[in-house]
Amino acid sequence: MTPYEAFAVDLARAAAAVTLPLFRTDCEEEDKGGPGAFDPVTRADRDAEAAMRRLIAERFPDHGVIGEEYGEDRPDADHVWLLDPVDGTRAFVAGLPLWTTLIALRHEGRPVMGVIAQPVMDEIFLGGPSGAALIKTGEAPAPLRVRPCPSLNDAVIATTDPDIFSGAELGAWTQVRAAARLARLGCDAYAYAMVAAGRIDLVAETSLKPWDWSALVPVIEAAGGKVVNWRGHAPDDKGQILAVGDEALIDQALVTLKRAAL
Template identity: 60%
Template structure:
């Protein structure tokens, strides 16, 4: 069943409140003493594994706790799935999917490329999502009603741009050496060779740049649900597409993902990516 416009508008406003609560927990610790812990320590993973160094900070945990507290107060019947504190009623009609700091490596390096990802499922389907960057004062929000950017007191509708050819595309991934296996890396390199420009290390901020019409494609692998779900309504609300490496819809478990502003550009990239699809 499609979510009606009135409750969607109320939930949209609530997402802004969640972003503000998260920002209040995170910003005092950015470029400060953030209590770093390595969740990958002791797992005996290869040094080139993406999970070999898996940082988490007091800011990650404090932000997710603040978001969960607000959800519990306002919508106690809703479920929550979060990176730091796990699942609570994941089969509820409404389920929030949270990554309090996507890009913790950027966060601990003092780079303002980390974001807060807040997604909402209704009956198992992503219907509302936001990507917030409080240091730059930006909240990108999207749903079937459209996507927009809130920034320093102003608000504007946002839209992906046309890019019919991969040779004209600006593309991104987080870290091809750490995030892709051998076959995936080969597929990335083939797409990279065709594209006009590639940027690395932007994490989910690159998703927002596709929605804003500044980049054309993001290719990722090994993602969890909280890395993906906030992006789907934002990108689709801006006119873009989110698929797996086969060109099919992303499942609830994450995995391989392609975000594209133009279906024609996506189709060109999928020629290479399908060979390494899982």
């Protein structure tokens, strides 16, 4: 494990020390959404990001940080940490243990290391130069590997909620879903961890921010998968993400997704 990878694990555990005691409690939920849009934020979101920012400032004072709750600090630095302290705040508020903490390290504009952490289940999915591994307390890291699935007809696929898609996007997702063997909803970023673990074959989503998708790329790609946008290129700020375990699925999914690509 490289020093940056070890530090990312430390960040995940520092965030868990904040979020776990607040899970299924009065977590001071607020709605930051506009009229007709519920977009919750909790004390867990704010305090966990603050804890991770403090550690980064102490250990790597020349690094930048981009976080969902507290914005940008030196985003043009050579090394930038991207933080989503509670990805899946709606699940957190509902008491469902599928929310995660997302941590990525971007070097010269490209995500090179990522963590998808689920502290309720004591799971840290790490991807980077040392490969991809599942880390659990008191256990040796377990290597992660995607599974072969060359046909969309045999694939298990996921998205958080079809309501995230616009009209054209929803039509494209619906066609992909119709072709797949099984679709699961409501997993947020945990679905991407399951791609790396060889349990889910494809995830398609839209409207993701850089802190939503940056950690996913190193985890899945270190496990042998691929993450692209809906045009088949590297993910970008337009936020349309397609993650697959088997690269053979990309062209099959893009037959429909490209029609709604931004």
